[in-house]
Amino acid sequence: MNVSLYEKIWMWAAGGLIVAFVVTVLVTSVGGALQPPSHVETIDPTTVFTDARFAHQGVTTTAPGVTVVTVAMTFAFVPNEIHVPAHRPVTFRITSTDVTHGFEIVGTNGNTMVVPGYVSQFTTTFDRPGEYLIVCNEYCGQGHHLMSAKLIVEEAKP
Numbered sequence: 001m002n003v004s005l006y007e008k009i010w011m012w013a014a015g016g017l018i019v020a021f022v023v024t025v026l027v028t029s030v031g032g033a034l035q036p037p038s039h040v041e042t043i044d045p046t047t048v049f050t051d052a053r054f055a056h057q058g059v060t061t062t063a064p065g066v067t068v069v070t071v072a073m074t075f076a077f078v079p080n081e082i083h084v085p086a087h088r089p090v091t092f093r094i095t096s097t098d099v100t101h102g103f104e105i106v107g108t109n110g111n112t113m114v115v116p117g118y119v120s121q122f123t124t125t126f127d128r129p130g131e132y133l134i135v136c137n138e139y140c141g142q143g144h145h146l147m148s149a150k151l152i153v154e155e156a157k158p
């Protein structure tokens with residue numbers, strides 16, 4: 001079979017792109033632990049604060065780590081300040097009472113969309129103690145730029 005040089009170049013370039021895309025997905029998902037929040041759990045957005053799963057916001061110890069329950073609403077996160085231990089798995093459970101918000105822990109791989117009617121859940125581990133900014137990264141209205149919270153990662157007590 002006689003394939004022209006130009007056609008060969010295009011075929012190799014297209015094949016190379018496919019390999020590059022697959023490698024990108026593998027590096028970010030396996031290497032960077034970046035995964036879509038695939039936890040499908042529904043909730044009635046109008047009764048979030050009386051729902052047993054979200055009635056108590058904040059941090060609870062759930063071996064081997066902790067679980068953080070957070071509610072997102074225009075234009076705040078409840079609670080506004082979260083303290084978690086370093087080097088232990090932290091599971092975030094977040095839902096919205098109104099519109100779609102974002103929940104991004106700046107400088108970490110903690111980042112999820114918060115859609116009303118659903119519980120967003122992800123687990124991550126923080127190796128660097130310190131103060132992190134949590135921001136809403138989905139435009140949610142006039143006060144979107146004011147919507148933030150603080151995450152304090154504390155070195156575990158010996």
Ligand code: CUA
Pocket residue numbers: 073074075100101102136137138139140141143144145147
């Ligand atoms: Cu909430 Cu933007």
